[in-house]
Amino acid sequence: MQDDELVKQIAQQLDDSTESLDYATQLKLQRIRQQALQVSPKESMVKRFWQPMSAFLVTASLAAVVVFNTQQTTAPTSNHQTEILEDIELLAADEELEFIQNLEFYEWLDKDGAQQLES
């Protein structure tokens, strides 16, 4: 018998054998297929590990750049942070804007009054 004929014959017989599988086995196969389809697909390593990691690295790099730049620009003025705090305090205050604008005058008046009292 030629190889091709042999292969053909065996393949045909195997095909027939799958068609003639008993009903119980076919039902079992159907059931295990349905069970397999209920398995949640696992994300690949790229999705599961490298994507969050790369997102984290990009965020960390951006944060580092922002912090570095902020430090570079604030270095010449030593009391920059104090000024910011004062600004925030002014904005949050309930006093009239006119009072705040004349604050230097009131400070002078206060000092002058104190000096007059001392003398």
Place this chain on the structure above:
Amino acid sequence: MTPPALTHAFDGDYNKASPIQRRQVLEQRQQLDNFLASVERKAFRIAQISTHNVDDSLELVQEAMMKLVERYSDKPENEWPPLFYRILNSKINDWHRRQKVRNRWMIWPSFRQQNDDTNDYNLVESAPDSSQAPFENMVSSQATDALIALLHQLSPRQQQAFILRAWEGFDVAETAYAMGCSEGSVKTHYSRAIHFLKDNMQTFDG
């Protein structure tokens, strides 16, 4: 109507997904279902030829299906057949390794016992065969029975090479991928399988 199994696994993500994504998920699940339905009986026969055990064959097919769904369902549909058979063959090879170890441990006590009683101990006869009866009951056709018995006599690698090439219609490269070996090994295993089958064909021919 969509079968419940197609949505059940994805309840969490599925409900959050957009309508287009939902449609894609369902279509992919349907494709997977169709693919697995098309190979399940062949896969069962392949496992059965190799293990000669119905329950173990069903288990191996289930494990292969689950792994395909879990790991490779996002792969293109045309890549599923070689991937599936590669997983199945790997599971079958694992099964043979486990059997080897199990048989070694099961033979040892009976060997000692028999050796005490008599000297003409037969290792082959003492090997455990827990599943012969269900297997024999299940296979109805005598010709199929004989063919499966004949294929069972091939080594696991020869069985895989022959079945993938001759039955599944894979070319040498696809078979090599599914078996996880070189193309040269596939040719060797296939050639030896053909020779063996030719020599022993008369046992079930006609």
